[in-house]
Amino acid sequence: MNREFELIDRLCKKLPAPSKKVFLGIGDDSAVLESISGKVLLTVDALVEGIHFDFSFCEPKEVGKKALAVNISDIVAMGGKPLAALISIGVSERISEDVLEEIYEGVAEAARFHSIDVVGGNVTLSPDRLMLNVTLLGESPKTPLTRRGAREDDIVFISGPVGEAAAGLYLLKKEGRKVLSRFPRLTSHYLTPQARVDLVELLTEENRVHSLIDISDGLSSELWHLAKASHVGFLIEEEKIPLSEELKQASEETKQSLRDWQLSGGEDYELVGTCSPSNWLVLKGEAQRRGLSLFQIGTVVSFSRGVRLKDSEGVEMPISPSGWNHLSSTERD
């Protein structure tokens, strides 16, 4: 009894003070938020030790930050604004309270940065693995951006390079944290991904965007989600997928397939969306004006064509939804 409540007290001390949106925060049967004017967004995601993170190359604070980031990304992918989080944690004696405190420091840092109130949670025994389950409540002031709105002839755009987190994970597993200095970009994209909150305002303006999804499992599987929900197909031009020098270098050094990382590597938390060709010109211009970048990587085609990739020689091939399977811990190896 006492250990549970003492631990909760200790962890809660790390969290930022509640904002005016909170009527009643941690410490009652439920949290109470002041009423929300727009539509309400709700999402949940879990990080499991040994599956989604590994303390041999992840710092506890990074795990805390990432747990919040992956959920923020789901709210962002609807064009929404995150408001409040619940943290449900499964712990055992094996994990020291100092480590838990560091995880909460990471949660708190992300919460503070994004003005998210951590309003409650749960602590339970999980003897074998640390489990970090984050629920995020958000608000959608405008029409939510769904997976359903892609239309034939739309432009397909992406918000940044993909495959970087997967490459970062590969390198961390192989070489440990000493690889951080050689591949700072790839490793940080895996360890502390950033949800693209900076794009929400641009993407929700004037109903320019028809569909949107975040890349949590991998570009190919996200495209398949969009295809299925919108009943369209995609033609992606491989050469147009943005690529960093680091990713190119990592692929050359390790002899790992660049294409596999780009198509099937998950956890980049970049956004993929579609809009009409005329809106694309406006969107791209608006992005530039604000110092942001969006990249056209293909076009929406008829459903019957499925999801296809055109390589640098103009050869087209079908691509399967080969993103990361959350039910297998080894597929990423």
Add this chain to the structure above:
Amino acid sequence: MNREFELIDRLCKKLPAPSKKVFLGIGDDSAVLESISGKVLLTVDALVEGIHFDFSFCEPKEVGKKALAVNISDIVAMGGKPLAALISIGVSERISEDVLEEIYEGVAEAARFHSIDVVGGNVTLSPDRLMLNVTLLGESPKTPLTRRGAREDDIVFISGPVGEAAAGLYLLKKEGRKVLSRFPRLTSHYLTPQARVDLVELLTEENRVHSLIDISDGLSSELWHLAKASHVGFLIEEEKIPLSEELKQASEETKQSLRDWQLSGGEDYELVGTCSPSNWLVLKGEAQRRGLSLFQIGTVVSFSRGVRLKDSEGVEMPISPSGWNHLSSTERD
């Protein structure tokens, strides 16, 4: 990849169709609910295999129902109405899809009964134990009933017998499901507890109730929560705690302490609250008129007196917050 999405599809088929409150349910990055007029309630609770349930004496369907019930109870304890749930499940190959489907049948049955929309969730790998993490969003149409409002000289009331779930668990561990026929009340209180939604209307009327909490950990620890939050003390009269014939009989048969079950047994999900003596008369009358029962078990005293129990001979003794520790799986044995 495919197994994950096929499994999600299969489980979602069990769930009730979304209501008009849902703008967009399962299948996008976040769920989208229509705006909520009152204050928003948010709570999360986890059930872990081997800690909170054991398939050797719990049916999967019961586990699903209970996962929802324990969260509904947290919304009820604020005087709120549950609206929408997220189910985050950690599974492994060890648990068959049929078992998962039965769990979802239990979730669906509870959701349908309480008009709760299951709007999303998450499926992840949890190699060692099944984990069932439920987030519940509710609405508080009136002033939320918190733990903070108890005042000196208030009447302390309870909504029903306590210690029954703990006794049920003891019997199930000892004798297995064959004990169900001899102790139907105690075992069902453990296996499929019912949140006291039937009392919400009564308890939220006319601001009669000063404080309220649900009994998830045990009467003594819930009283300590109220004491701490309201800065008051409690004097509880042991003889006034309602007691079923089954619980008396179980205690006699097993030589287990009745008092320990009543004070420290968790998971009854009855409600404990306080109100002024004059409101108590109205409340009790109103309850009777509606065929409901509330029982006075003590009075609120000065903080300096702590939480005390008066036994049948008039002897007073301090009671400690000895409810169930969620960080220990053995304390209940």
